[in-house]
Amino acid sequence: KAGVTQTPRYLIKTRGQQVTLSCSPISGHRSVSWYQQTPGQGLQFLFEYFSETQRNKGNFPGRFSGRQFSNSRSEMNVSTLELGDSALYLCASSSGEVYQETQYFGPGTRLLVL
Amino acid sequence: AQSVTQLDSHVSVSEGTPVLLRCNYSSSYSPSLFWYVQHPNKGLQLLLKYTSAATLVKGINGFEAEFKKSETSFHLTKPSAHMSDAAEYFCVVSEGNFNKFYFGSGTKLNVKP
Numbered sequence: 001k002a003g004v005t006q007t008p009r010y011l012i013k014t015r016g017q018q019v020t021l022s023c024s025p026i027s028g029h030r031s032v033s034w035y036q037q038t039p040g041q042g043l044q045f046l047f048e049y050f051s052e053t054q055r056n057k058g059n060f061p062g063r064f065s066g067r068q069f070s071n072s073r074s075e076m077n078v079s080t081l082e083l084g085d086s087a088l089y090l091c092a093s094s095s096g097e098v099y100q101e102t103q104y105f106g107p108g109t110r111l112l113v114l
Numbered sequence: 115a116q117s118v119t120q121l122d123s124h125v126s127v128s129e130g131t132p133v134l135l136r137c138n139y140s141s142s143y144s145p146s147l148f149w150y151v152q153h154p155n156k157g158l159q160l161l162l163k164y165t166s167a168a169t170l171v172k173g174i175n176g177f178e179a180e181f182k183k184s185e186t187s188f189h190l191t192k193p194s195a196h197m198s199d200a201a202e203y204f205c206v207v208s209e210g211n212f213n214k215f216y217f218g219s220g221t222k223l224n225v226k227p
Contacts, residue, residue, distance in 0.1 A: 105150075
C-alpha cells in the first residue's frame with residue numbers, strides 16, 4: 001500500500017496570505033489528523049476528520065480550518081498567515097474505526113511565512 | 115488529564131553501546147503508548163505500540179519498551195546503538211475514546227562512531 005502523501009512539500013508565503021495543504025491517506029483509511037511541529041512548541045494536534053466530519057479539535061485559532069472529501073483526502077487551510085505559523089505540518093491517517101489506534105504519518109509540508 | 119514527559123532532550127551514545135530514552139506519562143484512563151522516530155526532514159515512523167496485552171513491547175530495528183504502571187514509565191531501549199539510529203524520538207500517549215495523540219517534547223539521539 002502506498003503511504004500517506006502530502007503536497008506540496010515546501011511552501012513560502014508572506015504574512016497575511018492564506019495557504020492550503022493537502023493530504024492523501026493510506027487507501028482504506030477514513031481518519032485524517034493534522035499536527036503542527038515547531039521547535040518551540042513541539043508537536044501539537046490541530047484536528048481530526050473522519051468520514052468528512054471534524055471529530056476532534058485542538059487548541060488553535062479559527063484561522064486554522066480543514067475539510068475532508070468523500071475519498072478521505074483532506075485539506076488544511078490557514079488564513080491570514082502570521083510569522084508564527086512557520087512550521088512543519090504533518091498529517092496522519094488511520095482507519096478511524098478503533099480508538100487509540102496507530103497513526104501513520106506523511107512526510108510533512110514545511111511552511112515558511114516571511 | 116494526560117501529559118507526556120521525556121526526561122532527556124539530548125542523549126549521546128557510542129556505536130555498539132546500549133540506548134535508553136526515558137518517558138513518563140500521566141493519564142486518567144488506560145492509555146495506549148507509542149514511540150515514534152523522526153529522521154531529519156522526514157515524517158514520523160512508528161517504532162512500537164503498547165496497548166495492554168504485554169508490558170514488554172518489541173518494535174522494529176531492535177528497539178523495545180517496557181510499560182511500568184507503578185512508575186508511569188514507558189522507557190525505550192536498544193541493546194546496541196547503530197549510526198543509523200541517530201534521530202529524534204517521540205513518546206506519545208493516546209487515551210479514552212479519542213484518536214488524539216499527545217506528544218512528548220522529543221529526545222534527540224546522537225550516536226558517536
